[in-house]
Amino acid sequence: MADIILGTALAAIGAGVAVGMAGLGSGIGQGIAAAGSVGAVAEDPDMFARGLIFTALPETQAIYGFLIAILLLVFSGLLGGGEGLSVTSGLVAIGAGAAVGFAGLGSGMGQGITASSAAGAVVEDPDMFARGIIFTAISETQAIYGFLIAILLLVFGGILG
Secondary structure (H helix, E strand, O other): OHHHHHHHHHHHHHHHHHHHHHHHHHHHHHHHHHHHHHHHHHHHHHHHHHHHHHHHHOOOHHHHHHHHHHHHHHHHOOOOOOOOOHHHHHHHHHHHHHHHHHHHHHHHHHHHHHHHHHHHHHHHHHHHHHHHHHHHHHOOOHHHHHHHHHHHHHHHHOOOO
């Protein structure tokens, strides 16, 4: 019985790491993007809507972390009747949370930097908007890798399934 309780507690840590680190990256990235967008709007008030778009892009990392955290909470039994997890599964849960959390941390900050620069570029040349979105989206690939690895860990680690 202690094995199941410890495994479930480890899953709670994994969920916290997933949403905490990914949310931290998104928050920092959005702050950086918002700072650049505010400067762009000060130069050109018509940049407001485009600045909001650039500011919102780093939010996706937090969403990935949130989704993994919810899966961990549900399938570990923390949000409902489940049997709990073994220690081995709990360690897999920490790995899944770390994969999406740390990937989201770096990706969110990088995406914010790119979005901030893109907002400034669009002020200079409005035709840069679509290209700025593309450059900003490229920074997201690391978060997607972390999210996919987290899902694979949950499936092949026996937590989902």
